[in-house]
Amino acid sequence: MARELGLEFEHLQVSFLDGSNRSSDYLAINPNGRIPAIEDDGKPLFESMAINIxxxxxxxxxxxxxxxxxxxxxxxxxxxxxxxxxxxxxxVMVHSTVFREEDRDPDVVTIELEKLKRPLAVLEQHLGQHGWLVGDRFTVADLNVASVLVMSRLANMDLSDYPSLSCWLDKCLSRPLCEWETQRLPSGLPKPDDWEHR
Ligand SMILES: N[C@@H](CCC(=O)N[C@@H](CS)C(=O)NCC(=O)O)C(=O)O
Structure with a gap:
């Protein structure tokens, strides 16, 4: 969103891979220790979608x-x-492509893929009739929903049952300032001890 708006900003690398999301400095900005969060005019704000809006x-x-x-x-x-x-x-993403092979649980993938069918069908139906989620232009609604659905790409999910959704996701991810490929998580990560709390 900062790039879409042409804002000048400083991007500080904070990661759960090196524990920097648990530093006291970062917890002062987001006490949940989750990424992302911003500081704007000295005021902290967390939850990516709230930040984007x-x-x-x-x-x-x-x-x-x-x-x-x-x-x-x-x-x-x-x-x-x-x-x-x-x-x-x-x-689906962590058990398909992110965790080390021995930590992946294919049953989790099967169960969650089944549960995803209903909401994905809802999105497919909407996008079969409309080019964008709200109004007839790219808005923060598209940015927010696409930022979640990008995980389907990282998980190598088959979206062929959802052609309108796939086409819309391509449009969102190919916006000139979108660099989602650089955000890819490394694969082969060990299963975190506290995964159930994430
Ligand atoms: N709903 C939150 C999700 C934030 C989230 O789960 N971030 C992950 C990385 S994508 C994270 O920080 N995980 C590290 C952890 O939970 O310790 C948002 O959109 O900001």
């Missing part, structure tokens, strides 16, 4: 909702992605 609104971008109804729909799709997709896609 805040930045788009603050900078008067066309990516921000332009009416009360658009605002409601951006909230709807963002909450939906967090509740219906995020945790399930994360489980």
């Amino acid at each position: 805040y930045l788009a609104r603050k900078h008067g971008s066309i990516l921000a909702p332009q009416s009360l109804m658009e605002d409601a729909l951006v909230t709807q799709w963002s909450f939906w992605a967090l509740t219906e997709l995020e945790r399930r896609l994360m489980e």
Whole structure:
């Protein structure tokens, strides 16, 4: 979002791979120790989707909702992605491509893929009728939902049953300032002890 808005920002590398997300400096910004978080005008803010909505609104971008109804729909799709997709896609991704082979549980992948069918069908239906999630332009709703669905790519998930969704995801990920490939997690990571708390 910062790139989409043309903002000047400093990106500090914080990672759970080296434990820097548990440093006292980072916990002061996000007490959950999760990534990402921002500090803006000296004020900390966590939860990526809240950050994206805040930045788009603050900078008067066309990516921000332009009416009360658009605002409601951006909230709807963002909450939906967090509740219906995020945790399930994360489980599929880590047990497909991120964890070391011996730590992967194929049953988790099968179960979560089954549970993902319903929300993915909802998205497919919407995108079969509309080019974008809200209004007829790329908005923070697309950015938020695509930032979760990118995990399907990292998990090498087969999305051929969802052609409109796949086409829309391509459009989002091929925006000039989007560098999702560089965010790829290394594979072969050991299963973290506290995975169930993530
Ligand atoms: N809903 C949160 C998810 C944040 C999240 O789970 N981040 C992961 C990395 S993608 C993380 O920080 N994991 C490290 C940990 O939980 O210790 C958001 O969108 O900001």
